[in-house]
Amino acid sequence: METDCRRTEGARPLPAGTRLLHIGPHKTGTTSIQGALFAAKDAMAAHGVAFPAATRHPMEAVLAVCARPGMMGNTRPTDKHWDRLVAQVDATGDRTSVISSEFFADAADDEIVARVVRELGGERVHVLVTLRPLVKIMPSQWQQYVQNGLRMGYEDWLDHMLRKAPYEKPNPSFWRRHRHDRLVERWARVVGRDNLTVVVVDDRDRGGLMRTFETLLGLPADLLREVPDTANRSLTLAETEMLRKLNVEFRGHELPEELYSRLIRYGAIMHMKNTCAPSKGEARIVTPPWAVEAAAAVGAEITERIGTMGVRVIGDPALLSAVARPAAAPTTPPAPAGPPRVSAEAAAQALYGALAAAADAPVRHTAPVKARTVQQTSSKDLVKVIGGRALRRLRRH
Incomplete structure (x- = not known):
């Protein structure tokens, strides 16, 4: 295996006319690089590099070709989305081009x-x-799975992913994406080992991934720059737990999935992310030591297998199995006892986001109200009535 622990110094420009296909997987800097590529598409064109997608991330097209249903409650992607992307790529002709989507890893x-x-x-x-x-x-x-409706707590989820073979519940997509040796092997079988490059992202070098893309595409240094994206920030532990418990209620009352997509994902959560920045003191999601060790052991297996495949690797593969050791003395005060509490500001902004999304579809009464008061109606029946009305509004919208 050819490696370069100096990171981008080992990258070499790809031949002119290459179609660079970045397949992720998820949570490896994909959103950051997609934002930078899209923001610089005009500047890249001046250097002979095309960004053919019409949006920052052609998610619907990739979900369609990979036969994935998409996010809970969203419209299912179709081959029309994929055909449109293929036509856009074809239109680049002989120019070098780049497409990035972490959902290619779901193939x-x-x-x-x-x-x-x-x-x-x-x-x-x-x-x-x-x-x-x-x-x-x-x-x-x-926490991303929670944003798509997952109801399982973090440690329970880790137990299923790391201890309960065959590790397919509740998220069968996780190991399809993140058993990285199999992911590399799957794509190398088709394109050949000479046409596949692995980049080990070093979080200590914030601009390293941008520089690697610039080198591979033959672009000038510093042309790609990170674009701030508050909507992509991670949720805090309290925010994730608030959403997870909402998911339990949502599923328990059998509300339509379209409501979740519109009111929760693109209403409450999106608005909260855009308006509330977590403070330094808020609890983050912490992986327990047993899971850290288990994940590092899988990382070591991944590194060893990729090392036998003959594909090019840029970066230090040892990072994939490194275990961060705690400092000798704590540098931050211990977390307060008890369950995490979401801030009043975050809760208020989430509620407002849901209300604002609902207000986009105004109510039109087409039938007389039944002669039954709210006080005479059970909570479960009320939820069903409200959910049904909201779904009809969404369909009209």
């Missing part, structure tokens, strides 16, 4: 991978995989 088998590669350029495609240690990915991925 379940060689047939899907082969279709993606064939329709995006065949031999011109060079696949880029970005990797981070599993111990850093797991808390971020858990």
